[in-house]
Amino acid sequence: MPAKNKIIILSAFVLIVCLSFKNTQDTALFTVPGNFPKPAYQFARNPLSADGIELGKTLFYDAIVSSDNTVSCGSCHQQSAGFTQHGHALSHGVDDRLTKRNSMPLFNMAWATSFGWDGGVHDLDFFAVSPITNPAEMNESLGNVLEKLRKSEQYPAMFKRAFGTEEINSERFLKALSQFMLTMVSANAKYDKYMRYEGVELNETELAGMALFKQKCASCHSGELFTDFSFRNNGLGGMTDDDKGRFEVNQNEGDQFKFKVPSLRNLSYTTPYMHDGRFKTLEEVLAHYASTVEKNDFLDPLLSQNGQLGIALTADEQKKIISFLKTLDDEDFINNPKFAETTLALSIPKRNVELDVMPFKTKSVKVKEVLNQGIEVYLKMKEAIKTQNTGSAAALSERLPKVLRKIDVSKLGKKEKVFFISYLEKVTFNADHIIEGEYSAEHQADHFNELSKYFYVLIASFKPNSTDLYYHRCETSDQNWLSNKAQEVLAPANCSTIKTIKL
Ligand code: HEC
Ligand code: HEC
Known part of the structure; x- marks a missing residue:
């Protein structure tokens, strides 16, 4: 063979090898677990890089993405809760507005073929547009977010590191978020180690x-992902037209009240369950399948076989089944610092509530008296939270807004009134959740x-306090609290520096 041909063949071979590497993805950043199938995500379109992932993670935890800079993706997707929102049936976003669904756990997204409870989005790279623009979630426009990022100090350089130039556009923004989310692989549960024969037995x-x-x-929760990614109705009762699931995406009559079959990994962390968060425990879920499956026109045929509704299951x-489901809990994933907010290379400036403090300084004796009673109740509530006395914390939370409501708002100036009502609402909303x-x-x-x-913004604005008060804030754990002590530790959280403001 002439030397020239040899060179052509050799370079073609080199090219093929290079291309196929590009298609597979750098194994240090993303590896397919031994017991998992091939991912569905087309990595060739968005090759992961360490800088891209870091940028995605920073964006994921940055509240700059929401209209009032208070809500980040991480607010509704918390690592310790399997990236769902702690204890919330329906998740809530800016201005504490409720969304209509339970926040979904985020992991193994490289294998998913659709996203959302109704599968309304087919490509992970487009998903973030929906929470950002949803009025009940982040209530922001993508254009505005990009503008904020362009004006920020840190992002142009981060985009340059990730994509070669400082240009910040929607494609890069969404791809970076995907890069981070794709790395969130959960495949190290007891079950996985058993399947891979890694010295663990069930x-x-x-x-x-x-x-x-x-x-x-x-038959529905199939394979290593524990879902076949189909949309089905599993006989939950009491569904209303407020949420018709898959139908809302495709208007297909037969798809009414059908929702995505969810993965069953990490269930111990992701309570409550189902698209509306109606069940708090796995016992309730199993009892549902065993005895409360309701007949409806869209019920999956697998759940009404031989005229029997539901799945025949004895208590034993x-x-x-529950003990098996617990083998799908992946503690390594929940604790992996790679996904934790606290290990961000850059510290994101959190919204500074000090800027919201107004210089009202009330003179009214009555207003002062009521606010001071509020402070007393608050401080007791704090003790209850500190000692995890949940019953007492709930009772005190019920009292706090009641005390504050004794203030006759018609006696306040126009600005003070609007301000007071808005903060009273915010306090009440959170008190309701504590209850x-x-x-x-x-x-x-x-x-x-x-x-x-x-409560801090309220008190610092009206300044009623007769005794010393301090506002403590821990940047690393996002904890903050009021105290009558100049130094206080709320919980042994991972807090390196506490910032204190005297009121
Ligand atoms: C206000 C709470 C909230 C915020 C903020 C939020 N999400 Fe979500 N997320 C949800 C809810 C609720 C769902 C289920 C949505 C549905 O089915 O309609 C969801 C679903 C998802 C899913 C689909 C997962 C799957 O397996 O199908 C992805 C991906 C996701 N969110 C990513 C993000 C990203 C990225 C951000 C930030 C840009 C974000 N979320 C911000 C509440 C939130
Ligand atoms: C016919 C298909 C089907 C079968 C069979 C089925 N499921 Fe489901 N499962 C679903 C669907 C669909 C959902 C989501 C329903 C919703 O939210 O509206 C779901 C939700 C769940 C959830 C809630 C998960 C979460 O993240 O909210 C758990 C837990 C669960 N199933 C466990 C089981 C167990 C255990 C069995 C067997 C006893 C079982 N399922 C049988 C279709 C099925």
Whole structure:
């Protein structure tokens, strides 16, 4: 063969090798777990890079993406909750507006073929547009977000590192978010280690549960992802026209009240369950399949076989299935610092509520008296939160807005009135969640932190306090609280520096 041909063949070979590498993706950044199928995401279109992932992560945790700079993707997708929102049936966004659905867990997105409970989005690269522009989520326009990013100090350089130039456009923005989300692979549960023969065995109950699961559940929750990505109706009762699921996307009559079959990984962290968050425990879920499946025109045929509604399951079988489901909890994923907000290379400036403080300084004795009573109730509530006395925290949360409502707003000036009502609403909203969160100290703490921010702005603006008060804020854990001590630690959280303001 002439030397020239040899060179042509050789270069063609080199080219093919290079191209196929580009298609597979850098294995240090993304590896397909041994027991998983081939991903659905086309990595060749958006090759991951360490800088792209870091940019995506920074954007994911940055509230700059929302209209009032208070809500980030991470607000509704929290790592410790399997990237759902702690203890929330329906997630809430800017101005504490409720969305109509339960926040979805985020992991193994490289394998998904559609996104959202109704599968309304087919490409992960487009998903972020929906929460950003949804009025109940981030209520912002993509154009505005890009403008804010262009004006920021850190982002132009980060985009340059990730994509070669400082240009910030929607494609780059969305691709960076995807890059981070794609790395969120959860495949290290006890079940996975057992499947991959990594020296872990399932016990007898778990194995019995697995066998039952394969027989009774795996027709929908199939494979290693525990979903076949189809849309089905599993007989939940009481559905209303407010949410018709898949139908809202395709207007196909037969798809009414059908929702995506969700993955069953990490269930211990992602409570509550179903698209509307109606069940708090796995026992309730299993009891549903065993005895409360309701007949409707769209019910999946698998759930009404031989004239029997639901799935035949004894109490013992339900318990065994639950122990199997727990083997799908992936503690490594939940604790992996790669996905944690606290390990961001850049610290994102959090919204500075100090800027919201107004110089009202009330003179009214009555207003002062009521606000001081409010402070007393708040401080007791803080003690209850600190000691995780959830019952007492709930009771005190019920009192706080009631006390504040004693203020006769018609006596306030026009500006003071609007301000007071708006902050009273914010305090009340979070107090309501502390009351509702009686079952979860974690959920209460989340809302206590929010409530404290608003209560601080309220008190600092009217300055009624006769005694010393301090506002403490921990940047790393996003905790903040009021105290009558100049130094205080709220919880042994991962807090390196506490910032304190004297009121
Ligand atoms: C206000 C709370 C909220 C915010 C903020 C939020 N999400 Fe979500 N997220 C949800 C809810 C609720 C769903 C389910 C949506 C549906 O089915 O309509 C969801 C679903 C998703 C899904 C689909 C997952 C799947 O498996 O189908 C992705 C991906 C996602 N969110 C990413 C993001 C990103 C990226 C951001 C930030 C740009 C973000 N979310 C901000 C609440 C939120
Ligand atoms: C006919 C298909 C089908 C079968 C069979 C089925 N499921 Fe489901 N499952 C679904 C669908 C669809 C949803 C989501 C429904 C919704 O939110 O409206 C779901 C939701 C769930 C959820 C909630 C997960 C979350 O993240 O909110 C759990 C847990 C669950 N199923 C467990 C099981 C178990 C255990 C079995 C077997 C006893 C089972 N499923 C059998 C279709 C099915």
